[in-house]
Each structure stands twice: as C-alpha cells, then as structure tokens.
Amino acid sequence: DAKTTQPNSMESNEEEPVHLPCNHSTISGTDYIHWYRQLPSQGPEYVIHGLTSNVNNRMASLAIAEDRKSSTLILHRATLRDAAVYYCILRVDNYGQNFVFGPGTRLSVLP
Amino acid sequence: EADIYQTPRYLVIGTGKKITLECSQTMGHDKMYWYQQDPGMELHLIHYSYGVNSTEKGDLSSESTVSRIRTEHFPLTLESARPSHTSQYLCASSEYYSGANVLTFGAGSRLTVL
Numbered sequence: 001d002a003k004t005t006q007p008n009s010m011e012s013n014e015e016e017p018v019h020l021p022c023n024h025s026t027i028s029g030t031d032y033i034h035w036y037r038q039l040p041s042q043g044p045e046y047v048i049h050g051l052t053s054n055v056n057n058r059m060a061s062l063a064i065a066e067d068r069k070s071s072t073l074i075l076h077r078a079t080l081r082d083a084a085v086y087y088c089i090l091r092v093d094n095y096g097q098n099f100v101f102g103p104g105t106r107l108s109v110l111p
Numbered sequence: 112e113a114d115i116y117q118t119p120r121y122l123v124i125g126t127g128k129k130i131t132l133e134c135s136q137t138m139g140h141d142k143m144y145w146y147q148q149d150p151g152m153e154l155h156l157i158h159y160s161y162g163v164n165s166t167e168k169g170d171l172s173s174e175s176t177v178s179r180i181r182t183e184h185f186p187l188t189l190e191s192a193r194p195s196h197t198s199q200y201l202c203a204s205s206e207y208y209s210g211a212n213v214l215t216f217g218a219g220s221r222l223t224v225l
Binding site (some may be wrong): 032034036041042043044045046049051091098099100101102103104 | 144146153154155156159169170201203209210211212213214215216217218219
C-alpha cells in the first residue's frame with residue numbers, strides 16, 4: 001500500500017491560514033487522497049478528499065501537486081476548535097481495501 | 112447531530128466479565144468498521160463488515176467478535192475482558208460520496224478493565 005508522510009506536529013495562530021503538508025511519493029494513479037481529523041476525546045471526522053484536481057468545501061481546501069506526490073490541506077482561518085490530529089490517507093476505492101490511519105499531524109492553535 | 116451511535120461511552124468493568132459494545136447507524140450504510148485506539152496512539156482496524164451476515168477481521172488481531180444481523184447494528188463483544196483490552200473502541204460506517212467511500216465515526220466507547 002502506498003504510504004503517506006506527515007509532520008508530527010504543527011502550530012498555528014488563531015485566525016491565520018494553516019497549510020498541513022502530506023507526502024505520498026509512491027501514490028498510484030487510482031489512489032484518492034483523503035483527510036480526516038480527530039478532535040480531543042472524539043472519533044475522527046471526514047474533512048475532504050480528492051483525486052487530481054484541487055477541492056474546496058466548507059471545512060477546508062485540498063491542494064494536490066501536479067505530479068500527485070504531495071498534497072496540502074488548507075484551513076483558511078484557524079480557530080481554537082481546529083486543534084486536532086489531522087490524518088492524510090491514500091485509498092483505492094475497491095472492495096477489499098480499508099482505511100489505514102497513520103500517526104497524523106497534531107495541530108495546535110494558539111490564541 | 113450524530114448519525115452513528117455508540118453505547119456505552121465509558122465502561123469500567125472487572126476482569127473476566129463479558130461485555131458488548133453497541134454501535135448503530137441510521138444512514139443505511141452497508142459498510143461498517145470497528146477500530147481500536149489507545150490514548151495518543153494510532154487507530155487500528157479490528158473488524159469490518161460489508162453488509163448483513165458479512166464480517167471480517169481487520170489488520171490488528173483482536174480477541175473480540177462482531178456480528179451483523181441487521182444493516183444498522185454492528186455490536187462488538189468481548190467474552191472475557193482482560194486489562195489488555197483497556198482501550199477506546201471506535202465504530203464507523205462508510206458511504207460513497209464524490210467518487211470515493213468516506214467514513215463517519217461514532218464518538219467511541221472507552222473501556223477500562225480492572
């Protein structure tokens with residue numbers, strides 16, 4: 001399975017943009033890039049996913065490099081509630097594959 | 112509002128007891144999952160189901176068992192709890208959205224075995 005590499009931790013100031021990087025140099029052409037986040041004492045929640053093009057939703061934006069070997073999750077204005085562990089996951093959407101969560105990036109948001 | 116419900120949220124029991132962690136979803140999803148997560152550690156898949164009467168073991172070996180008799184219900188059972196089973200258990204279901212399956216998680220059941 002293709003793996004992802006994320007920084008262990010990052011810090012941001014409140015109301016500033018946050019760019020969370022993810023490297024996936026062995027990504028295959030059919031791998032979707034998924035992002036989830038886990039707030040303290042909660043289960044993970046879906047943030048966004050994409051295949052080739054950049055994606056936007058109400059929570060975040062996903063910028064995918066042209067060669068697809070890296071991607072960046074962008075939080076446009078960080079709030080204290082965005083402090084969480086962010087997981088970048090590659091997944092081929094076939095019958096037999098499941099979601100594999102790595103250690104993720106722990107984002108701290110400073111007031 | 113949660114669409115996937117786990118009970119109990121917290122459970123403290125003694126060694127040797129049988130426990131069942133309940134998981135229900137109201138979204139009609141066929142695929143459901145159980146993950147185990149120790150504090151501050153990664154999530155590990157222990158069981159999954161692709162529909163009624165379908166159950167499979169996940170990547171992490173677990174002494175727990177699961178059943179899927181109804182689409183909305185995916186309980187996890189430990190026949191004889193041990194301190195090594197102390198962990199958080201997270202239930203999830205998935206649906207097809209914008210070209211890929213995405214997961215919805217419950218809030219988790221935190222189990223402590225004394």
